[in-house]
Amino acid sequence: MRIDVVSIFPSYFDGLTLSLLGKAQSAGILDLRVRDLRDWTFDRHRTVDDTPYGGGAGMVMKPEPWGLALDELAETGDSAGARPTIVFPSPAGEVFTQATARELATREHLVFGCGRYEGIDERVFEYAATLGEVRLISLGDYVLNGGEVAVMAMVEAIGRLIPGVVGNPESLIEESHEDGLLEYPSYTKPALWREREVPPVLLSGNHGAIASWRREQQLERTRTRRPDLLPE
Numbered sequence: 001m002r003i004d005v006v007s008i009f010p011s012y013f014d015g016l017t018l019s020l021l022g023k024a025q026s027a028g029i030l031d032l033r034v035r036d037l038r039d040w041t042f043d044r045h046r047t048v049d050d051t052p053y054g055g056g057a058g059m060v061m062k063p064e065p066w067g068l069a070l071d072e073l074a075e076t077g078d079s080a081g082a083r084p085t086i087v088f089p090s091p092a093g094e095v096f097t098q099a100t101a102r103e104l105a106t107r108e109h110l111v112f113g114c115g116r117y118e119g120i121d122e123r124v125f126e127y128a129a130t131l132g133e134v135r136l137i138s139l140g141d142y143v144l145n146g147g148e149v150a151v152m153a154m155v156e157a158i159g160r161l162i163p164g165v166v167g168n169p170e171s172l173i174e175e176s177h178e179d180g181l182l183e184y185p186s187y188t189k190p191a192l193w194r195e196r197e198v199p200p201v202l203l204s205g206n207h208g209a210i211a212s213w214r215r216e217q218q219l220e221r222t223r224t225r226r227p228d229l230l231p232e
């Protein structure tokens with residue numbers, strides 16, 4: 001999979017060279033390229049923002065650098081010439097879930113455009129739709145200073161679903177949200193720690209009993225912590 005990220009703070013994404021996603025890049029499973037939006041500016045100050053038409057607080061990201069960035073990245077996406085999916089993180093977008101991650105993990109080429117300030121000139125989204133599928137996606141119902149942290153989270157959630165990135169695919173199945181429920185609790189040695197015991201069923205060797213206990217724990221946790229995930 002090819003992922004391009006455009007940001008005025010490319011070093012935010014240094015963390016994505018660590019751990020599993022870093023290994024996936026070395027192994028050639030994930031081609032992640034982070035670009036500085038200012039590379040598509042030509043004035044002395046490398047300007048990416050300007051005052052909003054109509055007035056109001058803050059600055060708006062100018063369309064020209066974004067247009068050039070998208071032209072270049074959409075074109076060079078993949079050899080088959082497939083259109084990319086272009087994601088703009090935004091608190092005004094659809095909420096990112098595990099289902100979104102699963103859907104985007106099937107794409108050949110993703111382009112993430114990180115907005116800052118009061119946002120990006122609206123015409124950029126219309127133009128982007130001529131180059132590929134455009135998605136405005138929110139990390140959740142709160143406001144960040146810009147799209148970078150949201151894109152970090154999305155790239156990690158999507159990247160780990162690419163086949164070969166997580167060594168043991170079984171571990172993907174048993175996680176929170178994969179089956180619509182929260183994950184069951186986990187324990188390791190020692191069996192007794194600071195007067196706290198591991199639930200005896202886990203030491204029983206009875207695989208059927210362990211599976212039903214875990215399922216019950218998943219349901220109970222979901223009922224108490226996230227009732228919104230359960231059917232009515």
Ligand code: ADE
Pocket residue numbers: 089090091137138139140141142143144145146147150
């Ligand atoms: N940019 C600012 N806040 C955001 C959020 N909650 N999700 C995605 N992008 C954002």
